[in-house]
Amino acid sequence: MKLKSIKLLAALLLGSSLTYAQTTIAISASSNTSSPVISKYIYSHFAEHLGRGIYDGFYVGDTSKIPNTNGVRNDIIAALKKMKIPSLRWPGGCFADTYHWKDGIGPKDKRPAIVNKWWGNAIEDNSFGTHDFLNMCELLGAEPYLAGNVGSGTVQELADWVQYVGSDNKNPMSDLRKANGREKPWDVKFWGVGNEAWGCGGNMTPEYYVNEFRKYSTFMTGSGKIFRVASGASDDDYHWTETLMKGIPQSLIEGIAVHHYAVNWAKKTSATNYTEAEYFTTMKSALLMDTLVTHHAAIMDKYDPKKKIALVVDEWGGWYDVEPGTNPGFLYQQNTMRDAMIAGVTLNIFNNHADRVRMANLAQCVNVLQAVILTDKQKMILTPTYHVLEMYNVHQDATLLPLTIKSDDYAFGSEKLPAVSASASRDKNGVVHISLVNIDPNHPHNLSLKLDGEKFKGLTGRILASAKVQDHNTFDQPDKIKPEVFKSASIKDGNISIALPATSVVVLTLN
Template sequence: MDSVQRVMVLPQEPIGQIHPYLHGHFAEHLGELVYPGIYVSPESPIPNTNGLRNDVIEALRPLNIPVLRWPGGCFADTYNWRDGIGPRERRPMRVNVHWGMAEEPNSFGTHEFMAFCRAIGADPYFAGNLGSDSPAELRDWVEYCNFAGKSTLAEERRTNGAGQPFNVQLWGIGNENWGCGGNMSPEEYAAAFARYRTYVHNYPGTQVEAIACGPNGYDWQWTRRFFEYMTNHHTSCRLNQVQGFAAHYYCGTAGTATKYTESQWLELLSKAYAMEGIVTGHRRIMDEYDPARRRKLIMDEWGTWHPVEQDKPQGGLYQQNSIRDACVAALTLDVFHNHADKVYMANIAQLINVLQALLLVEEDRCIQTPTYHVFNLYQAHKGAQAVRFLTAAETVSNGEAAAEHCKSCYIDKQPFALQAVHGSASIHDDMLCVTVVNTHPTQPVELDLELYQGRLNEVETVTLAANDIHAHNTFEHPLAVQPSEPKRVQARGAHLRVSLPAGSVTRMRGRLG
């Protein structure tokens, strides 16, 4: 492979604003995410505030997390919100039937979740139970959260400690209803969505955005059949009931979380980059029914899914998180930025201890994963204007493994390929931010970045890299993978040369000349 790889940024070709929600997160009652990842007994020796772990809050605050989805996932499909309100000693013990038949004490419920969101600065996104609860239960939960006037439910909320309404705007109407949420057909779900949505009301001060269950990965038929039913129902077009449409895509694994070959590294990154086909394919179908794009495409579950660590309960989905996962996160966020006109929100799975987590906790210890550092590096993109990013880098994987995984994620069956350098670019107040991934596990490259019809002067670069492609942070070595100190690089007019280590993520920022 040639050591010099060229990319181009075109500031004159805006794509759309990068909505902060594209950097969203997800917290499900699953494994050790909530207990003890977020919540411990208020009497615990682990420092906490009313049960919320202080170290976790302190670690997450710097990320400025924009939105957090809860309580599932599949857990939401059997969750009754009433189990999680009122005095904790009176809350029922339930069985988490989806995740290892674990005990669910309901100590962390609506009020605790809202307190956690406020502590880290995130907007709440509730996943409502369409699978096993009634429309009346969902209706009551919305009123309990959002009504400021006099009603039995509003008074119950006040009695439980919240004098003012929570004003929850984002409500998922069901979750994975093609699977754990009821094994429905698209038409069955569309009919159920319309029924449940009818009773999800807007109360003064809060305009609800109802988010429908979208497809699993490349299931084009789910999207088409849902929108066909909602558009051409015999009485009227029901699309006005839909504000968002949420797809899921896990790129899976290749090897394990920390044991993989160089070819498996490339395989996983190819599967991750297939997200571009998922986004463009489903948006294209949606545009046939909604050309004005009033319905927002959302990816509210995404990430890697490796085998559970051997010393952990198999139902808890605990996995380590390496520099390879960091590259997956960066590639995926870059896809979202490059299609900021097509996708509105995304929520990586999940926040703590589960799947592609940002934090790992064990007893009173809390460490940051390589994926955490990617979200931190990429913060400058949030709210900025995405501009065109083109790569002319060499192909490092022809995508055969990815194509087999996703059954050709492009509707028009374009060949899929992973290039040596992928990235995205955005502009905010004349500050250009470019993020790039050197996707090759062993070969460093010299990046030649050209700013089309523009100039740069001095640029700050920060790189996340490691000497070992399997490097990851542990409780014994929590800083094995961490960003470099910022470096200053001088541009030459429209060109910038930056060295990219093998298997790395780099952010470049500079003021446009």
């Protein structure tokens, strides 16, 4: 379908007795647009050896009564495939820089155990290793993203891992892989060269890490083209990004990471029992992602104006107090509509920066931090965050429709945040999708969308909402929050009217 000019304007419709915040949304695109494609890898995930993320999460062992395939839960595989998970990062996180991959291959009863010093001093028996993870990715239909050990490993160790998983030529590492039961390589594309080198990955300076990266990257050669991601900045450490962009030749690097969590480090809140003040603070931190991405991208533009190097936000999400009675080092927290708000606005930010952000990994997938899945023995629940990711998967590999938003505020005390977030795309079949988030817990927003230059034959929508922002799914009420058909949108004479409820996520489909 030929892409025609679209202009989408949204203005407030005043209620009969209440005045709501006025929101104006404008979307424009044309047949000669240079708009980027929203990479599906923006919707990637993260699985660290942390708490119950791997063991008692993904992996229950092949003797478990819970239905599994080679020890990996079938219900988790089915749920993540429905969500269209494109890539999964492993084995860390901080754990990656203490992980020696050869400990996790060969007969399971011969694998050495170690102490997981970062996460609760739990015993790691290495029963879930390279083969287990990469075979699980094949079950998921997801590409693996391996994080290499730079902090306590060696260049040879990482170079051997690249050969082990990716080489089809006869060499010691491919021979070892075949001896361990895998004839053909997995041909892993995505590789992290260390993790958080400024912190748990070695407390390095950026100048020191640049030389380490250059050395490791030089020896990372497999059978195919690999995508090497440098350990990037924490939050607004723009000097780190500048140093990497200045010091690493483009022939050695494909991506630079950045990490940002929506968290109040001074005083973490309860995951479920929080006040509106605490909610507002969390959303302010989540929306900071737009500023961070904008500034890091601007630095990258100075050295890479053709945008060859990707910005990879490979850790993001909400971070709260652990659930009462659980190991503090396991980072197990519940997931409420607040997390749905974080997911919705953050993914909109990434979509709208698709020219530079080409991968992002929510932290984390199962039972850790802002998880999309929680388990309790044989039980499994999908969180509000899961449902946002599943609703938003219509944007994967679709063309961004450039978007400007003028939103009135969600005000709390003397502070204000934009109430409405949005992003839009057109898929390969010409279908337009618009994702909308109203973070205001007190007021709905009535939108009137006028479309010029193109007629749509129909409109459908899905909504995720609940009575209170603290609402969440539990093992007793697993479906308290789930997507429903959105009936508060209609087309008449080319105009779309939308009643966007408080603290809601809506995805519209325009055919």
